[in-house]
Amino acid sequence: xxxxxxxxxxxxxxxxxxxxxxxxxxxxxxxxxxxxxxxxxxxxxxxxxxxxxxxxxxxxxxxxxxxxxxxxxxxxxxxxxxxxxxxxxxxxxxxxxxxxxxxxxxxxxxxxxxxxxxxxxxxxxxxxxxxxxxxxxxxxxxxxxxxxxxxxxxxxxxxxxxxxxxxxxxxxxxxxxxxxxxxxxxxxxxxxxxxxxxxxxxxxxxxxxxxxxxxxxxxxxxxxxxxxxxxxxxxxxxxxxxxxxxxxxxxxxxxxxxxxxxxxxxxxxxxxxxxxxxxxxxxxxxxxxxxxxxxxxxxxxxxxxxxxxxxxxxxxxxxxxxxxxxxxxxxxxxxxxxxxxxxxxxxxxxxxxxxxxxxxxxxxxxxxxxxxxxxxxxx
Amino acid sequence: xxxxxxxxxxxxxxxxxxxxxxxxxxxxxxxxxxxxxxxxxxxxxxxxxxxxxxxxxxxxxxxxxx
Numbered sequence: 001x002x003x004x005x006x007x008x009x010x011x012x013x014x015x016x017x018x019x020x021x022x023x024x025x026x027x028x029x030x031x032x033x034x035x036x037x038x039x040x041x042x043x044x045x046x047x048x049x050x051x052x053x054x055x056x057x058x059x060x061x062x063x064x065x066x067x068x069x070x071x072x073x074x075x076x077x078x079x080x081x082x083x084x085x086x087x088x089x090x091x092x093x094x095x096x097x098x099x100x101x102x103x104x105x106x107x108x109x110x111x112x113x114x115x116x117x118x119x120x121x122x123x124x125x126x127x128x129x130x131x132x133x134x135x136x137x138x139x140x141x142x143x144x145x146x147x148x149x150x151x152x153x154x155x156x157x158x159x160x161x162x163x164x165x166x167x168x169x170x171x172x173x174x175x176x177x178x179x180x181x182x183x184x185x186x187x188x189x190x191x192x193x194x195x196x197x198x199x200x201x202x203x204x205x206x207x208x209x210x211x212x213x214x215x216x217x218x219x220x221x222x223x224x225x226x227x228x229x230x231x232x233x234x235x236x237x238x239x240x241x242x243x244x245x246x247x248x249x250x251x252x253x254x255x256x257x258x259x260x261x262x263x264x265x266x267x268x269x270x271x272x273x274x275x276x277x278x279x280x281x282x283x284x285x286x287x288x289x290x291x292x293x294x295x296x297x298x299x300x301x302x303x304x305x306x307x308x309x310x311x312x313x314x315x316x317x318x319x320x321x322x323x324x325x326x327x328x329x330x331x332x333x334x335x336x337x338x339x340x341x342x343x344x345x346x347x348x349x350x351x352x353x354x355x356x357x358x359x360x361x362x363x364x365x366x367x368x369x370x371x372x373x374x375x376x377x378x379x
Numbered sequence: 380x381x382x383x384x385x386x387x388x389x390x391x392x393x394x395x396x397x398x399x400x401x402x403x404x405x406x407x408x409x410x411x412x413x414x415x416x417x418x419x420x421x422x423x424x425x426x427x428x429x430x431x432x433x434x435x436x437x438x439x440x441x442x443x444x445x
Contacts, residue, residue, distance in 0.1 A: 279438060286431050289385070293427065296392045297420050303399035304413040311406050 011088040024084035029095065031056075032106030034074050035206040038065065045072065048208075049080065049095065052107070055208075058082065058095040070102050074207045075109030078102055112214055116241065119216075124223050130247045131228040133259060137196035139166040140260050141227065143186040146171040149203040150232065150253035157257035162264050168193055174202035179212040187221040190229075198225070199256045200242065201232030213240035222246060232256035331362040349375055385430075388423045392416060 005013070018024055031049035038045045043062030048055045058080065060068075072078070081099035086092065105113070119125060140158075144150040151169055158165050170189060172182035183200070190198055200222065201213070212218065213233045219241040222229055231246035232253040243249040250256035323329055331337065337360040338346045346352050352370055359366045395416045398404055404412065 275441065282434055286427065286434065289389075289427055292389060293392075293420060293423055296389070296396060296416075299396050300392070300399065300413065300416040300420070303396060304409060304416075307399060307404070307406075307409045311409075 007091070008088065011086060011091050014091075015086050015088055018085050019083075021084075026081065026083060028079050028081055029056075030077065030079040030103060032075065032077050032108060033072060034208060036072055036074050038072075047072075049078075056095055057092060058097050060097040060100065064098045068100050072100065075106045075112075076102060077104045077106045112241070115214075115216055116244065119219065119241070119244070124219070125244045129223070131226075133228050133230065133248055134196045136262055137165065137260060139168060139193075139195045140257075141168045141170060141190055141193050141195035141198040143170045143172055143183065143190070143198060143200040144202050144253070145174045148174060150174075150201060150234070153203070153252070153254045154199060154257040157254055158261055161258070162261040164264075165261055168195055175205065175209045175212060180215050180218060183212065183215075183218050184221050187218065187225060190225050190227050193227075195227055197228045197230065197260050199230050199232050199250075199253065199260060200246070201250075201253055201256060202234055203253060204234030210234070210240065213242040216241065218242060219245045230256045230259055328362060331360070336361050349373055385423060385426050388419050388426075392419055392423075395419075 029049060031051050034048045034050055034055075036045065036047040043065060045060040045065045047058055047060075049058050050056075060080075079101045080095065080097040082095040082097040085094060085096055087094055116125075123129065140154075142151055142154055144154075146169060155167065158167060170186040170193075172186045173179040174183070187200070202210070210233055213231070222231075222242055223245040228247040230248045230250055231240070231243045232250045232255065233240045233242060234252050239249070248256075248259055250259050327337070338352070339358045339360065340346055340351075340353070341355055341357075343358070346357065352373055354370045357368055357370060359368055395412050398412055399409065
């Protein structure tokens with residue numbers, strides 16, 4: 001070697017050293033899988049193997065991964081046949097895995113499963129415990145890191161959907177050693193803030209990064225809160241303990257903000273549509289009332305007119321009857337009025353003297369003398 | 380406009396309409412009923428026009444504010 005070497009030379013040297021070392025080649029290593037990822041394009045698998053204290057990165061290339069007959073996922077314990085090497089580009093140490101055997105659920109996963117069963121038996125996951133998420137909140141509390149992507153995503157959703165919302169950020173570490181204590185303090189303060197709903201979570205990360213959301217004390221603290229909580233732990237597949245006790249689970253902080261905040265544009269369009277409906281209905285009501293008034297007006301007029309015609313026709317009838325008894329009408333029909341010298345009508349033969357009488361016709365009067373009287377035989 | 384005054388007016392008009400069909404209603408009562416109906420119809424038409432005017436004003440204000 002020269003007085004100094006390049007990084008590339010050093011990394012290659014270490015890799016060669018490891019390659020020549022019999023102990024770390026073809027060795028069986030047991031551990032728990034975490035951060036498992038299989039890239040669909042290449043088919044290669046990348047993950048970490050860990051135990052209580054330590055962790056190591058590992059890669060299993062497609063040709064070997066295809067031979068594994070069980071579902072590889074986070075939390076299971078495996079034994080792998082592998083060689084230790086370093087990836088020269090980054091200088092990081094990793095295991096090249098060629099075979100994998102499942103040896104059970106990992107310790108951490110076992111503990112979590114047991115905890116889930118206990119809390120479920122206590123009724124902490126029961127749907128009846130879930131508080132409804134308010135449909136129109138005025139204040140949203142967000143428990144997350146002030147420096148994380150989650151709060152930025154939530155603010156961006158709020159600006160778009162419900163700009164008048166008040167957001168209270170309760171800053172807390174969301175990974176690492178301080179995160180559990182920080183989240184406990186934040187959850188403890190939550191109910192005193194008067195928020196209508198709270199979002200607790202963070203953006204995506206590795207299983208280890210999200211580990212704090214499986215903490216029993218955090219899940220219990222969240223279940224004690226009276227403020228409805230939406231959990232937003234950035235992962236799609238696994239369900240954290242916090243998800244199980246929360247009133248609603250969202251896959252990401254963005255999704256949580258969308259659940260918490262109504263879309264103002266939808267509201268406006270609903271209101272506009274209600275106003276249009278009311279206007280249309282009112283117009284129809286006015287038209288109906290107008291038509292009703294018109295119909296009554298015309299009906300009353302008809303009825304009164306019919307009634308008056310009825311009265312008129314009765315009066316006409318009476319006039320005709322009266323007419324029939326009128327003297328002139330009688331005379332016109334061929335009768336005449338006989339009067340004595342005093343002009344008194346003579347209605348009986350016996351009243352008739354041989355004096356001068358007058359006989360009134362409809363067109364004039366004749367003055368006559370009585371020559372003879374002859375009573376009717378039956379009188 | 381008093382609550383339901385329009386509706387009670389309409390109901391009185393319907394009553395008058397039925398009464399006018401009755402044989403028992405004489406000439407004098409017919410004229411009184413007709414007079415009452417005409418006055419009531421005028422009053423209700425005024426009320427309806429006023430309500431429509433208020434409705435149109437509110438609608439126009441709403442449009443201007445949008």
